[in-house]
Amino acid sequence: MKTRFVTALLAGIALAAVSPTVASAQSTGTVVGGIAIANPPAVVAASEAYKISQQQRPTTYKPQIDQANVRKGQIEAQLRPLITKLEADSKAAAPNRAALQQQYEQIQQIQQAGEAEIQKILEPLNLSQQYVLEQIGDKLDAATQAAMDKKKISLVLDSQAVIKAGQTYNLNQDILTELNKVMPSAQLVPPAGWLPRAQREQQAQAAAQQAGAAGAAQPAKKAPEGR
Numbered sequence: 001m002k003t004r005f006v007t008a009l010l011a012g013i014a015l016a017a018v019s020p021t022v023a024s025a026q027s028t029g030t031v032v033g034g035i036a037i038a039n040p041p042a043v044v045a046a047s048e049a050y051k052i053s054q055q056q057r058p059t060t061y062k063p064q065i066d067q068a069n070v071r072k073g074q075i076e077a078q079l080r081p082l083i084t085k086l087e088a089d090s091k092a093a094a095p096n097r098a099a100l101q102q103q104y105e106q107i108q109q110i111q112q113a114g115e116a117e118i119q120k121i122l123e124p125l126n127l128s129q130q131y132v133l134e135q136i137g138d139k140l141d142a143a144t145q146a147a148m149d150k151k152k153i154s155l156v157l158d159s160q161a162v163i164k165a166g167q168t169y170n171l172n173q174d175i176l177t178e179l180n181k182v183m184p185s186a187q188l189v190p191p192a193g194w195l196p197r198a199q200r201e202q203q204a205q206a207a208a209q210q211a212g213a214a215g216a217a218q219p220a221k222k223a224p225e226g227r
Helices: 003-016 040-046 047-061 062-090 098-120 123-149 172-182 197-217
Strands: 033-038 157-158
Touching: 003 047, 033 123, 040 047, 040 062, 040 123, 040 172, 047 062, 047 123, 062 098, 062 123, 098 123
Parallel strands: 033 157
Antiparallel strands: none
C-alpha cells in the first residue's frame, strides 16, 4: 500500500505542484452521503513540509547543483563544434551519408553519456525528494482519516477519477490542515545508505528468494538408522 502510494505521489507531484485544486477547495458545506473526493499529490505539493523542503534543497545541495551546471556547460561546449560541423556537412552538394551518420552517432553518445553523468551528480537531490515524499506519505493516511472523521466521511474517491463534483465534496483542504498539524516539516537529507521503500522491498524480496532457494538446495539430513 505505502509503496504504491509513494509511487503515485512521485508520478503526480509535478502536475500537482501547479494544480489549483487545494487552493480553490472550500472546506465548508455538508458532504452528501458521507462521500468526498481528494487529490493526494496536490495535498502533498501544498503541504508545509514539502514546500519548505523545496526551498531548502537548492541551498543544501548547492555544491551538486553547481557541479552539474559546470559539467553541463562543458558538455555543451564539446558538442557545439560537432553539431556545427554536422549541419555544415549535411548541406554539402553531395553529402557523405555514412560520415554524417557517424557524426550523428558520436553526438548522441556524448549527449547520452553527459545526461547520465549529470543525473549521477544530481542523484542526492533526487534521493532527498523521495525521502521527503516518503515521510509525508507515511503521515498522509492518518491525516486523511482525521479529516474524514471530522467531516463524517466514510468514502473518499480520487478526484482524478471523478468526472465532475461540486467543491462541497472536496476534502483536500481538510486533509492538508491535518497533514500540516502532524508534519509541519520533514527531514531533508536522508541517512547514509538510505534507499526508497520500493527498492528496499525489492532487496528484501530478492534476499528472501535467495534464502529460500539456498534452503531448498540443501540436501535433507539422513535419519539415523534404527538398531
